[in-house]
Amino acid sequence: MDRFSWSNGLLEINETLVIQQRGVRLYDGDDKAKLDLGVTLLSTHRLIWRDIKNHECCIAMPLSQIIFFEEQAAGIGKSAKIVIHLHPVPANKEPGPYQYSKYSYIKLSFKEHGQIEFYRRLTEEMTKKRWENTPVSQPIPTGTGSQAGKTRAVGIVGIERKIEEKRKETDKNISEAFEDLSKLMVKAKEMVELSRSIANKIKDKQGDITEDETIRFKAYLLSMGIANPVTRETHGSGTHYHLQLAKQLGDMLQAPLELLSPEDLVNACKMFESLKLPLRLRVFDSGVMVVQLQSHSEEEMIASALDNVSEKGSLTAEEFAKLLGLSVLLSKERLLLAEKMGHLCRDDSVEGLRFYPNLF
Amino acid sequence: MSFEWPWQYNFPPFFTLQPNVDTRQKQLAAWCSLALSYCRHHKLYTLDVMEAQESPMFNNKKIERKLSMEAIQVVFEELRKKGNLEWLDKNKSRCLVMWRRPEEWGKLIYQWVSKNGMVNSVFTLYELSNGDDTEGEEFHGLEDWMLLRSLQALQTEGKAELFTMDDGKGVKFF
Numbered sequence: 001m002d003r004f005s006w007s008n009g010l011l012e013i014n015e016t017l018v019i020q021q022r023g024v025r026l027y028d029g030d031d032k033a034k035l036d037l038g039v040t041l042l043s044t045h046r047l048i049w050r051d052i053k054n055h056e057c058c059i060a061m062p063l064s065q066i067i068f069f070e071e072q073a074a075g076i077g078k079s080a081k082i083v084i085h086l087h088p089v090p091a092n093k094e095p096g097p098y099q100y101s102k103y104s105y106i107k108l109s110f111k112e113h114g115q116i117e118f119y120r121r122l123t124e125e126m127t128k129k130r131w132e133n134t135p136v137s138q139p140i141p142t143g144t145g146s147q148a149g150k151t152r153a154v155g156i157v158g159i160e161r162k163i164e165e166k167r168k169e170t171d172k173n174i175s176e177a178f179e180d181l182s183k184l185m186v187k188a189k190e191m192v193e194l195s196r197s198i199a200n201k202i203k204d205k206q207g208d209i210t211e212d213e214t215i216r217f218k219a220y221l222l223s224m225g226i227a228n229p230v231t232r233e234t235h236g237s238g239t240h241y242h243l244q245l246a247k248q249l250g251d252m253l254q255a256p257l258e259l260l261s262p263e264d265l266v267n268a269c270k271m272f273e274s275l276k277l278p279l280r281l282r283v284f285d286s287g288v289m290v291v292q293l294q295s296h297s298e299e300e301m302i303a304s305a306l307d308n309v310s311e312k313g314s315l316t317a318e319e320f321a322k323l324l325g326l327s328v329l330l331s332k333e334r335l336l337l338a339e340k341m342g343h344l345c346r347d348d349s350v351e352g353l354r355f356y357p358n359l360f
Numbered sequence: 361m362s363f364e365w366p367w368q369y370n371f372p373p374f375f376t377l378q379p380n381v382d383t384r385q386k387q388l389a390a391w392c393s394l395a396l397s398y399c400r401h402h403k404l405y406t407l408d409v410m411e412a413q414e415s416p417m418f419n420n421k422k423i424e425r426k427l428s429m430e431a432i433q434v435v436f437e438e439l440r441k442k443g444n445l446e447w448l449d450k451n452k453s454r455c456l457v458m459w460r461r462p463e464e465w466g467k468l469i470y471q472w473v474s475k476n477g478m479v480n481s482v483f484t485l486y487e488l489s490n491g492d493d494t495e496g497e498e499f500h501g502l503e504d505w506m507l508l509r510s511l512q513a514l515q516t517e518g519k520a521e522l523f524t525m526d527d528g529k530g531v532k533f534f
Contacts, residue, residue, distance in 0.1 A: 073429050074410050080429070113451060116430065314372075345383050347372040349425060356373050360386040 001028035002101040003086050005094035007060035009050055011043060014134035018042045019121045022052065023112030027081070029103025040108055042121055045131040047084075059096055061086075063131055071119055072107070080115040081107045082122070284333045285340075298337070305338040306357060314347065314356045363401045366394055375425035377434060391427075391435045396444060400459040405503045408454050409436070458506070465510035469499050470519055473533045482532045484525070485511075 011017060024040040026033040026049060035057070041048040047066075051057035067085045074080040085105045110118070269281035269291055283289050308323060309315050315323070317332035324331060335355045338344045345358040368374040368390045378384040398417045399407070409432065412418055419426035427435070436455065439445035443461055448454040460468075469488065473479060476493075487493070489507050494500045499507070511531050514520035520533050 071429070073413060075414070076410070116433075339380055342380055342382055345373040345378055345380070346376055347425075348376040349372070354372070356371070358380075358383055359371060360368070360373075360378075360383050360390070 001026065001033050001103070001106055002089055002096065002098040003065050003093070003106075004049075004059040004061045004096040004098065006096055007046075007048060007058050009041075009048055009058040009060070012045065015043050015045045015131075018044060018125055019118060021110065021112070021114040021118050023110065023114070024049065025109040025111060027107035027109060028098065028101050029105055030107075031103075033097075033106075035097065037111065040118070042118065042125060044125060044128075044134075063125060063129075065090075066126060069119075069122065069126075071115065079109050079111050080113070081109045082115055082119055083107050284337075286333070286336075288329060288333060290330060290333075301334055302338045302341055302343055305334050306343045309335075309338075309344060309355055310357045314354045316352055316354050320355075363398060366390060369394065369420060370423060372423055372425050375420070375427050375431075377428070377431040388435060388438050392438050392442065392444070395435060395439065396457070396459040399457045403501070405457060405506060406448070406454060407457055409433075409452065456505070462506065462509035462513040465499055465502065465506065466514040466517070466519075468497075469510060470514055470533065472497055472499075479533050482530055485529045485531065488531070 020039055020041040022039050023037060025037050026035055026040075035049075036051055036053065038049050038051045038057075041050070044063075046060045046062050048058065048060040050059075065086050067087055069082055069084040072081040072083050083105055084107070088104070108115075108118075266281070266289065269279070269289075272279045272281060279291055279293060281289060282292055305320070308320060312319070312323075315335070317328050317335055320326075320335060321328040321331035326334075335344060339346060339355065339358075343358055344355045345360060347354045347356060368387075374387065374390070378387050395417060399405070409429075413426065413429060413432055418432055433452065436445055436452075439457070440447070440455075444458050446456040446458070448456060472494070473481075483491075485504065485507055489500065489502045489504070499510075502510070508522075508529070511520055511522055514533075515522055518534065520531050522529060522531050524530075
């Protein structure tokens with residue numbers, strides 16, 4: 001409960017109310033919070049709670065605080081609840097009803113039902129993450145009802161802070177992405193955008209970037225396949241380059257690849273068929289892209305998945321990955337495909353997600 | 361005689377709502393069948409949803425699996441669509457379970473009536489559900505609301521007529 005801050009409960013500009021539910025009691029971890037029954041509101045940005053009797057008593061928490069959440073079924077004499085697990089308290093959190101809590105989760109207890117719909121909407125909002133598109137950059141100040149809405153970080157300081165945060169984030173992105181080829185492909189679009197924005201920054205020479213840093217950045221870009229920060233002249237226009245790359249890939253998929261830009265790699269892979277190479281780029285429903293041998297027909301994959309699962313009785317994605325020596329990501333995709341074709345069914349419990357032969 | 365569980369009851373995936381549409385259909389059919397036979401075996405005519413979630417019907421302690429509330433509501437909706445279930449409140453917390461539909465009960469009752477040559481006789485409702493003569497019949501002990509609906513079904517078919525007497529309802533069979 002120490003993640004909440006006092007609030008006037010008024011919505012920001014760009015913040016929309018999604019759903020509200022009366023008759024909700026808050027729990028700090030497993031203990032009843034020292035608050036009465038209230039109304040809980042879900043907006044695109046925050047989770048807000050207001051005391052039913054005393055409207056002045058109103059608290060809010062940004063949805064970005066939420067790691068994950070789950071339903072807790074009702075029991076005899078107990079209402080249904082939603083348990084929400086939270087990130088640690090941010091340093092700049094405004095004061096709220098609790099200074100400190102030993103719990104990193106709260107519960108919403110639905111005394112007047114409504115938990116099914118609330119859970120559904122919360123799931124939607126946590127998936128869409130609409131607060132990321134229209135950020136409310138400063139927490140709402142306490143109590144004063146006169147502020148009807150706009151409180152954004154003002155001044156150069158706020159802008160500079162944002163740029164610095166973004167830079168740290170992108171630095172992290174770059175090192176993560178190069179660990180694993182499949183992860184690299186997924187981050188392809190992100191990475192290309194990133195390198196373009198860095199290139200522009202260099203061009204505009206925004207204040208703090210020194211000569212030395214400029215050279216370092218250019219080295220980054222070179223390793224990502226963009227020789228000249230502004231254009232790609234030196235690498236030749238796309239098609240010819242990709243053609244060459246595709247041929248090379250066909251030969252040396254086993255050898256460790258030199259660093260390529262994800263975009264180049266994906267474009268090269270798309271050319272496998274036209275070059276009559278025995279490789280194919282395959283895109284799963286989830287968007288995951290893999291390179292596989294042409295001989296790897298879908299039926300074979302599914303049949304072998306079914307055999308493996310039947311032999312062991314049941315398998316999780318991790319167990320299947322170990323069995324086949326594949327990445328967990330890939331093995332999960334195969335299991336899901338087999339499920340989609342009706343050969344497997346799933347057992348989803350607190351123990352995890354397990355696949356069984358479809359005996360139904 | 362103890363209740364015989366279907367094979368699916370000990371199959372863990374049975375307790376997870378299946379995303380594959382075809383698989384789900386078969387799963388739901390099996391759940392509907394299980395729910396109805398369980399209620400029939402234990403002569404349950406009404407269910408409280410919360411209690412049902414904890415009862416052996418939806419909760420298999422041996423394999424540590426139980427149907428989620430969401431899945432139970434899906435099963436109940438299937439039963440409702442098939443005419444085997446009726447909600448008693450708006451919140452969908454209690455329901456009537458008709459493991460035999462009123463028409464089917466009506467048919468059983470009428471069969472007994474005609475088999476015993478009692479067509480054109482008059483009975484009180486109590487006599488039918490609790491009388492000595494009907495002991496041993498499946499409809500013996502049938503709850504009032506269900507008995508009434510069954511006779512109403514027969515009435516619609518022109519095989520019976522309900523009427524009110526001083527101390528209750530009665531029925532005449534044709």
